[in-house]
Amino acid sequence: MLPFTERTPRVVAARHLTRRAGRDKAGRFLAEGAQAVREALAHGVVHELFVTETAAARNPDLLDRADSLGVLVSTVTDKAADGLSETVTPQGLVAVCDLVDRSLADALAARPPLVAVLVGVSDPGNAGTVTRVADAAGAGAVLFAGDTVDPHNGKCVRASTGSVFHLPLARSRDVSEVFSACRAAGLRLVAADGHASHDLDAAIDSGSLAVPTAWVFGSEAHGLDESVLSSVDDVVKVPLYGAAESLNLATAAAVCLYTSARAHR
């Protein structure tokens, strides 16, 4: 059979999943590249796998795995694969998956002692990297609140290096709904903000990080709104001991989340 082109109806349908509206309508998203596809297959969420001939030759294990799971595998042209890609260097391997997010109540049902909440984080690379860090630090959920990017955005999925499949994710435009759900799950809300009056050292010393904590992170460019800062239980800054003006979002989140993980031990 000839490879599918960018005009083949199933490829056209899949291309709609590169947009949030298309994903929400279909209830599906695209996982791109060998690592993401491997994770997606492991989590049993793949409907169809599009692969170029080159990528098929390079990833025989993934194709075997897809085959054994009964996943439909379709060969596509390079151009068709490029059209399904959101990266600069497409790998020629894209899986159509069920959306992985769940309701807030469901994501917090296990009452995890550590959670990351993203508020207004519009950069998909940052959102994905923080999801990876939250996973590494043992967080039990990542919540995408307000105008935060969709966790199923291709760049977010890629930056998470598989972590979007590892831990419960939920999203809601309504920040206060997210905060209420956290409180109902027994979490103390602590926002990370560079202008806070006290820092992480003071928070450690006070013992306040020993309780179940939802860390609230804002966008790298704009931080958190006053309305968000005034509705959390505490606002803490990562101390800057040298002359650096700030940390980027992922490194600041890494310091905060690992400090909490340590405080919980």
Added chain:
Amino acid sequence: MLPFTERTPRVVAARHLTRRAGRDKAGRFLAEGAQAVREALAHGVVHELFVTETAAARNPDLLDRADSLGVLVSTVTDKAADGLSETVTPQGLVAVCDLVDRSLADALAARPPLVAVLVGVSDPGNAGTVTRVADAAGAGAVLFAGDTVDPHNGKCVRASTGSVFHLPLARSRDVSEVFSACRAAGLRLVAADGHASHDLDAAIDSGSLAVPTAWVFGSEAHGLDESVLSSVDDVVKVPLYGAAESLNLATAAAVCLYTSARAHR
């Protein structure tokens, strides 16, 4: 006077500074963008400032500052500015600066209790981000060892968001020379490696991080060579509590350096 073009000799000479060999020969490098130029001016290392008309209109404060310091300011065409830029979106503002690195002995002369050592970190963005994190965590020096990128690389300077100007930097192709200099400065060498037999929690619990420490970081893709791992005093991994396979270099360095900063308090 007409703006300089990409063929004006001074612009041609400056363009040689986009390459390491050209920088080492001239003893100068390029700092690009408003933030880097501001830091470079504050540190008194600027010889000449190239600016497009658009950038000049947007940054009157920087031009005043350059003027008051007696720095030569030259207007350039957009195309000339693009040729001096190493970024995707040139800001039209580039300063020719003295190299900021110093000898190993000089960089460690103050006997700082916390130092970052990069070994074989070829990605300039990673090297710059770790320099920023080291600065934020209060490290007293960053040492660029082995096949690590030049700290004056344009992408490294940019990723450091000014930190290459904030703390002493040194570089040497000879990793053992760097390690010897660290030991002579009273530093314990601790390598971060995902395959270490014990983790950061164990290191904290043992009290071993309370002493002056040089953290050794390798490349994100290849980690550290066996020869490096066998010549340090300790090898420690950042614990991965969830299902993530790894952290990226900058976030792992942030966790390590801030843990040491905390242990030193």
